[in-house]
Amino acid sequence: MVVPARGPERLGAPGVTPPVQPRLEAGFIAGLVSDYCADRDLPAPSSARIELTVLDRSHALPASYAPGDLVSASAAGFAGGSGGKLVSSRIVNDLAALRADSATAGLSISITSAYRSYASQVSTFNSWVARLGLATALQRSARPGHSEHQLGTTMDLTSPGWNGRFGNWATETAEGRWLVENGWRYGFVMSYPLGSQDVTCFSFEPWHYRWIGREAAAAWHASGLYLRPFLERYVGG
């Protein structure tokens, strides 16, 4: 598999506009639509490794999908409200290492949201529509089945004193900066980094990290791609 060259900028680096996306090589999952920013409900590609599936505004998980291995994040050493959040057991070892190493660095990362059921996505999306109207809600919140949170491998993270949902957690906090630099080493990737909206079709979300495993995340880091096009290519490569 040919990995395209990447510029000196880190994708998703704080305050840095990413370089033009490298041209994608062969190896794509067959059957995905190219106009995936259109809102529709096509099945996400099946994979023995569900953490690598592609979710976007066109491709969704079925309403019936729920991970069979949800555990409390307390299994990864989180306490309080964070410890009660549900995650797939497959992320626990890496999440525990991330938590421990960030704590050693003097940082305090907490979890505001992790697994979300299909039913909870229905109510969340409807509440965004009520607040913002449909057009804006579609940019800010996934329609039911389209959220990476349904995988159980995705979390929204925060740190003490941070309240600005629409601020830049990735630049304005030590924890956010540490995750940009180090999250991938533990398998965690920011799905919707700054400047990626034309590719991901979702707004910048500096707090939203999806686990894809250390091996895939290292390949992602080397690729220079945003997560969605990387996954489309990596799974089929």
Ligand SMILES: [Zn+2]
């Ligand atoms: Zn999120």
